[in-house]
Amino acid sequence: MKSIDSALLTDLYQLTMLQGYYEQGMDETAVFEFFVRDLPPERGFLLAAGLEQVLQYLEGLCFTREELDYLKETGRFSDAFLDSLAALRFTGDVHAMPEGTPFFANEPILRVVAPMPQAQLMESRVINLLHYQTLVASKAARCVLAAPGKLLVDFGMRRAHAGEAGLLAARASYLAGFDGSSTVLAAPAFGVPIYGTMAHSFVQAHDLEAAAFEHFAHAQPDNVVLLIDTYDTEAAAQKVVELAARLQGINIKAVRLDSGDLFDHARQVRAILDAGGLRQTRLFCSGNLDEYQLQAFIKNDVPMDGFGVGTLMDTSADVPYLDCAYKLQEYAGIARRKHSEGKETWPGRKQVYRRYAEDGVMSADIVTLEDDVQEGRPLIRPVMRDGRRVQPPPALSESRDYAQREFESLPGELKRLEEHRYRVEIATVLKQLAHDVDLQQH
Amino acid sequence: MKSIDSALLTDLYQLTMLQGYYEQGMDETAVFEFFVRDLPPERGFLLAAGLEQVLQYLEGLCFTREELDYLKETGRFSDAFLDSLAALRFTGDVHAMPEGTPFFANEPILRVVAPMPQAQLMESRVINLLHYQTLVASKAARCVLAAPGKLLVDFGMRRAHAGEAGLLAARASYLAGFDGSSTVLAAPAFGVPIYGTMAHSFVQAHDLEAAAFEHFAHAQPDNVVLLIDTYDTEAAAQKVVELAARLQGINIKAVRLDSGDLFDHARQVRAILDAGGLRQTRLFCSGNLDEYQLQAFIKNDVPMDGFGVGTLMDTSADVPYLDCAYKLQEYAGIARRKHSEGKETWPGRKQVYRRYAEDGVMSADIVTLEDDVQEGRPLIRPVMRDGRRVQPPPALSESRDYAQREFESLPGELKRLEEHRYRVEIATVLKQLAHDVDLQQH
Numbered sequence: 001m002k003s004i005d006s007a008l009l010t011d012l013y014q015l016t017m018l019q020g021y022y023e024q025g026m027d028e029t030a031v032f033e034f035f036v037r038d039l040p041p042e043r044g045f046l047l048a049a050g051l052e053q054v055l056q057y058l059e060g061l062c063f064t065r066e067e068l069d070y071l072k073e074t075g076r077f078s079d080a081f082l083d084s085l086a087a088l089r090f091t092g093d094v095h096a097m098p099e100g101t102p103f104f105a106n107e108p109i110l111r112v113v114a115p116m117p118q119a120q121l122m123e124s125r126v127i128n129l130l131h132y133q134t135l136v137a138s139k140a141a142r143c144v145l146a147a148p149g150k151l152l153v154d155f156g157m158r159r160a161h162a163g164e165a166g167l168l169a170a171r172a173s174y175l176a177g178f179d180g181s182s183t184v185l186a187a188p189a190f191g192v193p194i195y196g197t198m199a200h201s202f203v204q205a206h207d208l209e210a211a212a213f214e215h216f217a218h219a220q221p222d223n224v225v226l227l228i229d230t231y232d233t234e235a236a237a238q239k240v241v242e243l244a245a246r247l248q249g250i251n252i253k254a255v256r257l258d259s260g261d262l263f264d265h266a267r268q269v270r271a272i273l274d275a276g277g278l279r280q281t282r283l284f285c286s287g288n289l290d291e292y293q294l295q296a297f298i299k300n301d302v303p304m305d306g307f308g309v310g311t312l313m314d315t316s317a318d319v320p321y322l323d324c325a326y327k328l329q330e331y332a333g334i335a336r337r338k339h340s341e342g343k344e345t346w347p348g349r350k351q352v353y354r355r356y357a358e359d360g361v362m363s364a365d366i367v368t369l370e371d372d373v374q375e376g377r378p379l380i381r382p383v384m385r386d387g388r389r390v391q392p393p394p395a396l397s398e399s400r401d402y403a404q405r406e407f408e409s410l411p412g413e414l415k416r417l418e419e420h421r422y423r424v425e426i427a428t429v430l431k432q433l434a435h436d437v438d439l440q441q442h
Numbered sequence: 443m444k445s446i447d448s449a450l451l452t453d454l455y456q457l458t459m460l461q462g463y464y465e466q467g468m469d470e471t472a473v474f475e476f477f478v479r480d481l482p483p484e485r486g487f488l489l490a491a492g493l494e495q496v497l498q499y500l501e502g503l504c505f506t507r508e509e510l511d512y513l514k515e516t517g518r519f520s521d522a523f524l525d526s527l528a529a530l531r532f533t534g535d536v537h538a539m540p541e542g543t544p545f546f547a548n549e550p551i552l553r554v555v556a557p558m559p560q561a562q563l564m565e566s567r568v569i570n571l572l573h574y575q576t577l578v579a580s581k582a583a584r585c586v587l588a589a590p591g592k593l594l595v596d597f598g599m600r601r602a603h604a605g606e607a608g609l610l611a612a613r614a615s616y617l618a619g620f621d622g623s624s625t626v627l628a629a630p631a632f633g634v635p636i637y638g639t640m641a642h643s644f645v646q647a648h649d650l651e652a653a654a655f656e657h658f659a660h661a662q663p664d665n666v667v668l669l670i671d672t673y674d675t676e677a678a679a680q681k682v683v684e685l686a687a688r689l690q691g692i693n694i695k696a697v698r699l700d701s702g703d704l705f706d707h708a709r710q711v712r713a714i715l716d717a718g719g720l721r722q723t724r725l726f727c728s729g730n731l732d733e734y735q736l737q738a739f740i741k742n743d744v745p746m747d748g749f750g751v752g753t754l755m756d757t758s759a760d761v762p763y764l765d766c767a768y769k770l771q772e773y774a775g776i777a778r779r780k781h782s783e784g785k786e787t788w789p790g791r792k793q794v795y796r797r798y799a800e801d802g803v804m805s806a807d808i809v810t811l812e813d814d815v816q817e818g819r820p821l822i823r824p825v826m827r828d829g830r831r832v833q834p835p836p837a838l839s840e841s842r843d844y845a846q847r848e849f850e851s852l853p854g855e856l857k858r859l860e861e862h863r864y865r866v867e868i869a870t871v872l873k874q875l876a877h878d879v880d881l882q883q884h
Contacts, residue, residue, distance in 0.1 A: 003445070004605035008627040011599060012638025015626065020640070020661035026647060070630050076665070120643060127600040128608055135603075157453060158569040159763045161577075161603035163446035166570055168604050184457065185450040188512050196454025198462070201562060201770035204778040205468060219462035223518070230780055311763050320762040321601050321753050328643035336646040338672055 004164060007063045008070070010124040015077065018117045022081045030116040031330035031349055032123070033108035034130055037323040044414040045102040045422065046322070047141045047403065048109045049172045050133030052099060052393050054126050055384060058090040061122065090118050094384035097352070098394070100175055100403030101379060102141075102410060104424045107352045107367055109134075111380065116331065123326045131324050132165060135316045136172035137403075142291040143309055144177035145407065145415050147298060151306030153195045154181035155286055156314025169314040175400050177407070182308070190396050195308075197225035197256055197284075204230060210239045217243065217250050225254045225284065228269070233257060237269040241276030254282035254305070262287065263302045270303040288312060291417060337437040346430055347437045352379045362409050368427030446606060449505045450512070452566040457519065460559045464523045472558040473772035473791055474565070475550035476572055479765045486856040487544040487864065488764070489583045489845065490551045491614045492575030494541060494835050496568050497826060500532040503564065532560050536826035539794070540836070542617055542845030543821055544583075544852060546866045549794045549809055551576075553822065558773065565768045573766050574607060577758045578614035579845075584733035585751055586619035587849065587857050589740060593748030595637045596623035597728055598756025611756040617842050619849075624750070632838050637750075639667035639698055639726075646672060652681045659685065659692050667696040667726065670711070675699060679711040683718030696724035696747070704729065705744045712745040730754060733859060779879040788872050789879045794821045804851050810869030 021027065036046060063071075063085050071077050071085070092114020103109055110130060112119050143152055154173040157166030170186030180193035187194045198216055206212035209231060217224045228236035237255065244252050255273070257265050262285050273281050286308030297304050311317065327345045328336050335347035346367065353366045353376030366374050382390050394402075413420035463469065478488060505513075505527050513519050513527070534556020545551055552572060554561045585594055596615040599608030612628030622635035629636045640658055648654035651673060659666045670678035679697065686694050697715070699707050704727050715723050728750030739746050753759065769787045770778050777789035788809065795808045795818030808816050824832050836844075855862035 002627070002631040003447075004609055004627075005445075006627050008630065009599070009605055009609065010626055011597075011624040012626050012636045013624065013640055014638075016638050016662050016665070017640050017644045017658075020644060020658050021647075023661050024657050030643075030647065032643070074629075076662070116647060120641075123641070123643075124600050125605070128602065128605060131601055132604045155453075157451070158566045159573055159766070160570065161757070162574045162606035162610050163451055163567070163570060164604035164606040167446055167451065182453040182455065184452055184454050185444070185446070185448050187516075188450065189444040194454045196456075196458050198455055198459050199562075199565070200780045201472075201474070201565075202459045202462060204770045204780060205463075205472065205558060205773045207776075215466050216458075216462050219465045220458050220518070223458070315603070315757075315762040317762045320757040320759045324601070328646045331647045334649075338642045338646060 005060070006067060007061060008067055010121065014121050014124060015071070017120055018085070019077055019081045021116050021120070022084055027115045027117055028332035029113060030119040030328060032112045032119050032326050033329050033350065034110040034126065034324065034326045035108045036105055037325060039105050040319050041419050042318050043138055044417070044420045045104060045138070045410065046134055047137040047176055048097045048101045048103055048134060049099050049137035049175055050130040050168075051096050051110065051383070053129045053133070053168070054110065055094070055389060055393070057125055057129065058094070058122065058384065058387070061090045062088065084117075088118065088121070089387065090114065090122070091387040092118055092384070093382065093386070095380050096383050097379045098381065098399065098402060100399045100406060102406055103352070103379070104365060104422055106346065106424060106426070107365060108350050108380065111349060113349070127324060127326050131322055133168055133172040135319070135322055136169045136314060137176045139291070139313050139316045139319070140173035140176035140178055140309075141403070141407070142417055143294055143313065146291040146294040146417060147307065150294070150304070151284070152178045153306065153308045154178055154183065154313065155308035155310035157181075157183045159311040160314035165314065171396065173309075173313060175396060175403060177400060177404055178309075192396070198227050200227065200230045203227060209236060210243060213239060213243050214246070217247055217252065221250045224250060224252045225256055226252065227256045227258065229257050229259045229265070233260060233265045234268050234272060237272040238276075240281070241272060241278060244276065244278055244281075252278060252281045254284045256308075257283070257285040258287045262304070263297070263300060266302045266304050282306060284308065286310065290318070295417065335433055335437050337434055339438065346426065346434055348430065348433050350380075350430070353377065354379055356409060360409050361411055362422070364423040364425060366425045366427050367430060369429050369433065372427060372429045374427065447502070448509060449503060450509055452563065456563050456566060457513070459562055460527070461519055461523045463558050463562070464526055469557045469559055470774035471555060472561040472770060474554045474561050474768050475771050475792065476552040476568065476766065476768045477550045478547055479767060481547050482761050483861050484760050485580055486859070486862045487546060487580070487852065488576055489579040489618055490539045490543045490545055490576060491541050491579035491617055492572040492610075493538050493552065493825070495571045495575070495610070496552065497536070497831060497835070499567055499571065500536070500564065500826065500829070503532045504530065526559075530560065530563070531829065532556065532564070533829040534560055534826070535824065535828070537822050538825050539821045540823065540841065540844060542841045542848060544848055545794070545821070546807060546864055548788065548866060548868070549807060550792050550822065553791060555791070569766060569768050573764055575610055575614040577761070577764055578611045578756060579618040581733070581755050581758045581761070582615035582618035582620055582751075583845070583849070584859055585736055585755065588733040588736040588859060589749065592736070592746070593726070594620045595748065595750050596620055596625065596755065597750035597752035599623075599625045601753040602756035607756065613838065615751075615755060617838060617845060619842060619846055620751075634838070640669050642669065642672045645669060651678060652685060655681060655685050656688070659689055659694065663692045666692060666694045667698055668694065669698045669700065671699050671701045671707070675702060675707045676710050676714060679714040680718075682723070683714060683720060686718065686720055694720060694723050696726045698750075699725070699727040700729045704746070705739070705742055708744045708746050724748060726750065728752065732759070737859065777875055777879050779876055781880065788868065788876055790872065790875050792822075792872070795819065796821055798851060802851055803853055804864070806865040806867060808867045808869050809872060811871050811875065814869060814871045816869065
């Protein structure tokens with residue numbers, strides 16, 4: 001019961017509300033949508049991610065006997081209500097944007113149509129799953145756009161916010177175009193390629209740095225990547241050249257830098273390796289990198305071949321959360337709208353159409369009602385019907401390829417990570433519905 | 443195998459290094475310490491948290507057959523090495539500061555003394571667990587100091603970075619002095635008291651807001667907290683007064699505000715409730731709150747009785763990560779030191795002594811070597827010996843009480859959340875050892 005897969009990983013108010021719905025017999029169809037209210041200036045677009053984990057959560061959603069016993073012990077719930085919870089499974093429909101789709105403010109990326117108790121209960125975990133992967137995928141996409149053609153590896157698990165974030169960051173960054181992750185579990189869990197070298201402790205544990213390098217090369221002959229900044233970076237680069245001459249049939253694939261002025265060290269180390277005949281040995285670095293740092297490496301033509309991006313991506317440090325919500329849009333066939341100050345929502349079941357210019361570049365999105373067919377490419381598709389998937393989940397690598405193709409149609413400002421507001425129109429029918437709902441509500 | 447409890451939730455380099463150590467027979471005793479290199483200006487002190495999860499991790503650390511088979515399939519590891527992994531358990535010693543202890547830069551809060559492969563392997567997950575809970579407990583402690591005597595509830599699970607963070611944030615904030623959390627699972631998992639009311643969707647799903655209030659009151663008669671900002675806050679407060687007159691024997695415990703100018707709404711709603719005879723009905727609010735907001739409520743004498751603190755705490759939004767590390771300090775009886783530029787470490791096994799002024803306020807900390815006994819209170823204690831706990835884990839509520847007592851001895855500047863650098867001295871013996879190690883190393 002104490003695992004995060006428990007149905008009790010939810011907010012208490014979901015259960016108190018469900019008891020209220022139960023007592024009033026309010027189990028008619030509810031429509032909820034997940035969207036981001038506003039984009040921060042540091043994010044010109046977001047990348048949809050986390051849908052697959054949401055669908056898995058819905059497929060497995062149920063309360064165990066142990067969980068129900070715990071709820072009973074709290075004394076907050078009636079036996080009849082708990083019996084209804086025991087029978088609860090997800091039997092609704094889900095529409096969503098595919099993972100890897102760029103999206104913008106006020107565009108739903110997930111719509112749930114289900115009996116009210118089901119659609120309500122899932123709110124907390126659905127936000128939790130969609131928010132985090134979208135946050136990281138959006139940050140990772142910026143790194144990918146900033147450093148085309150470079151090897152990018154997620155290094156962030158240790159400072160990600162606890163274990164699931166570390167694991168899902170590996171998935172979300174790979175989806176966005178990273179080459180892989182250092183997190184081992186991401187390979188069996190999601191098929192993410194894994195990368196790894198050595199830590200400073202390996203060098204420190206040896207009396208001689210050169211001995212550490214040699215031992216590592218023999219232990220991992222197919223993957224010799226040596227960390228050269230433990231004591232003196234350039235002196236270590238020279239030791240690498242000397243080691244290469246002694247190694248029979250083992251290539252030194254790369255060296256890694258992790259501290260100091262990386263531009264300067266990269267140039268010096270490159271020169272030392274080239275002079276020593278190690279032109280094929282790649283340079284890889286890590287240490288507080290993000291998309292702005294990567295842009296600077298490219299702009300300054302620093303001879304760096306790959307980057308380990310960690311903490312700043314896995315915590316999305318400049319934008320550590322999104323202003324997202326999962327809101328009721330319709331109940332019992334009637335459109336609903338919250339209009340708390342500053343938090344108004346657009347009511348009804350919505351679709352997003354994306355329009356393109358002749359050169360294939362995205363020109364504008366229209367948010368409208370589902371049945372108001374518009375020009376353009378509809379982004380929201382059915383993924384689950386009556387609690388079952390409409391089709392098997394795509395391989396993560398397919399979603400990754402799809403995201404890469406989507407990036408090609410981004411406006412130049414967004415590809416260059418400039419501050420830019422992409423045009424999102426709210427269709428007339430939607431504004432009219434919001435107006436009508438306001439007149440009726442109280 | 444795909445659960446975050448897997449031993450594979452680690453960085454690949456731990457395993458490649460372990461193979462290196464294995465082949466060289468390097469299994470002598472290693473000493474690693476976890477510390478934070480530097481405190482950001484927004485954090486005058488940190489609160490140690492996460493030790494209990496680290497000890498549980500160490501008690502359970504092992505590779506399953508399935509995990510070993512996966513590692514074999516990767517083709518990266520020798521059979522002999524994998525056999526050694528199959529036998530790996532944690533058999534070392536752990537010293538640590540108790541959870542709930544305030545600490546500062548360069549002070550180790552955890553020391554591991556174990557055969558190198560064990561002490562190395564655990565690095566990634568140990569950082570992952572200590573970093574996040576310390577991050578949240580430190581933020582939560584600031585909220586507690588900012589709003590003495592107010593009800594504080596963690597609301598942040600949905601926007602925490604995935605599930606484990608949401609769950610552990612409930613624990614860490616309770617440890618720091620919060621009254622509880624909205625996350626249900628935190629109650630059976632950690633004994634954290636849980637709190638919950640209703641969401642906007644509950645109001646929206648009803649045709650009339652007043653009917654939603656009435657239904658909720660009957661469904662949760664012992665815990666009637668009504669959300670009053672869905673449409674018009676003051677109009678809803680008036681409906682609450684009217685409802686109270688109709689409810690027989692059910693008290694309206696509180697109303698919750700979640701949007702708009704909360705200072706202004708609080709004063710108006712308080713006046714409406716008081717005029718309607720509901721002086722005992724408390725005011726509770728939520729919506730992008732942090733310690734600075736709480737300070738402003740107190741300073742402006744706003745009639746608010748409790749606060750739901752969510753996203754900004756669970757993501758530690760102003761400081762979303764700490765510059766922390768788990769570093770080798772000694773191997774095979776010889777002190778070790780990394781001196782990568784800007785990332786130098788203090789070598790050896792350390793202790794921290796805390797000194798107090800006559801009025802009981804902390805005056806300075808001294809970081810020194812374990813065997814250099816100093817004046818003051820030693821903060822680091824044995825918690826695990828030969829892989830077993832020295833004593834049973836304290837109840838979380840005991841650690842919470844301890845933290846509250848610790849807050850009493852904080853300097854006034856830190857209690858008031860002012861920018862302040864508490865004095866941490868590095869003892870002469872430690873500087874001398876660092877110097878000696880530098881002379882020997884290369």
